[in-house]
Amino acid sequence: MRRIVIAALLAFAASSAIAADHAVEIKGMKFTPASLSVAAGDSITFTNMDAAPHTATAEGGGFDTGRLNKGESATVTVAAGEHAYKCVFHPSMRGSVTAE
Numbered sequence: 001m002r003r004i005v006i007a008a009l010l011a012f013a014a015s016s017a018i019a020a021d022h023a024v025e026i027k028g029m030k031f032t033p034a035s036l037s038v039a040a041g042d043s044i045t046f047t048n049m050d051a052a053p054h055t056a057t058a059e060g061g062g063f064d065t066g067r068l069n070k071g072e073s074a075t076v077t078v079a080a081g082e083h084a085y086k087c088v089f090h091p092s093m094r095g096s097v098t099a100e
């Protein structure tokens with residue numbers, strides 16, 4: 001019984017070390033932080049605080065939150081590379097994610 005508990009704890013520790021979750025807030029027509037460095041395989045949760053709908057859509061197709069209305073969030077997983085992204089509704093809203 002004790003061995004099973006230890007194995008479960010080790011599995012939890014390993015998985016949390018491998019994939020971290022990061023947060024980007026969309027507020028005032030801006031992504032905050034606008035640039036982010038993560039590890040490949042990490043996830044990023046985008047949350048829209050604005051009344052206007054937004055997306056976080058990678059130019060190269062690496063990820064796309066889809067439309068986020070006020071108060072909504074979406075979590076994407078990021079592959080290795082440099083991902084410039086924008087809001088499809090407001091293309092001047094830009095951000096970038098570097099995953100290594």
Ligand SMILES: [Cu+2]
Nearest residue numbers: 054087089090
């Ligand atoms: Cu937008």
